[in-house]
Amino acid sequence: MNLRRDVFQAIADPTRRAILVLVASQSMTAGAIASNFDTARPTVSKHLAILTECELLEQEQNGREVYYHFNAKKMKEIADFIEPFRKFWDDRFNKLESIMSKYKPKK
Amino acid sequence: MERKTKINAEEGKQEILITREFDLPLDLLFRAYVEAEIVEQWMGTKVLKLESKKHGSYQFETTDPQGNKYRFNGVIHDFIADNKITRTFEFESTPLGIQLEFLNFEKVTDDTSRLAMRVIYESVAQRDQQLKMPFAQGLNMAHNRLEEVVSKLK
Numbered sequence: 415m416n417l418r419r420d421v422f423q424a425i426a427d428p429t430r431r432a433i434l435v436l437v438a439s440q441s442m443t444a445g446a447i448a449s450n451f452d453t454a455r456p457t458v459s460k461h462l463a464i465l466t467e468c469e470l471l472e473q474e475q476n477g478r479e480v481y482y483h484f485n486a487k488k489m490k491e492i493a494d495f496i497e498p499f500r501k502f503w504d505d506r507f508n509k510l511e512s513i514m515s516k517y518k519p520k521k
Numbered sequence: 522m523e524r525k526t527k528i529n530a531e532e533g534k535q536e537i538l539i540t541r542e543f544d545l546p547l548d549l550l551f552r553a554y555v556e557a558e559i560v561e562q563w564m565g566t567k568v569l570k571l572e573s574k575k576h577g578s579y580q581f582e583t584t585d586p587q588g589n590k591y592r593f594n595g596v597i598h599d600f601i602a603d604n605k606i607t608r609t610f611e612f613e614s615t616p617l618g619i620q621l622e623f624l625n626f627e628k629v630t631d632d633t634s635r636l637a638m639r640v641i642y643e644s645v646a647q648r649d650q651q652l653k654m655p656f657a658q659g660l661n662m663a664h665n666r667l668e669e670v671v672s673k674l675k
Contacts, residue, residue, distance in 0.1 A: 496530060506563060507636075508525075511545055514543075
């Protein structure tokens, strides 16, 4: 199993998720992406390489600039991507349930 | 694994339906939405303001592990104890826009209750973005879990 090529591994990293969010709203150059992070430029380049390798990002040459696009199609391929959303709410509601089951009203 | 929480997002619609049954009496479930200190605990957020009443408003602030702060706010349009909350929701400084949320609380038995939450987005595109993006701060949790699972596969 090549984890570097695993899409889920790619989106498990918070910086990479932030990059995806950024690029999903508009296509950007590596420089423009890097300017949004305090992280060193080579680190951002590494993240971009991983995301490109996983096909979550696509590169497009536009004159002298390379633009990164968000590949929504690849995102769709990620198993069932409602699942993370569902899990998010499930975790929250589990927490609510466990807190309230111990709840003692204040008087 | 339990799958108590159900998500229904029909293709081409600009809404998401989230339903869940709780092993809690209705009044306790409702209280979890009303009292600031309880909201803080289960939503993992700081409550800056929460006026649980008709025409009230709320504002939450969440800090992620990297120290980034995210704010959420909305106004409460309708508030009926143990029954219904209708409110708007905005995740500030994101392109997700403003949602309208209908929260319906109902008793199932004396000890169990159900919440149905209908979230309406301004457009289908915005709704899809919400579902598709590894986006909301809370999704971190899901992915962290995934990371754990993946790391065990190594």
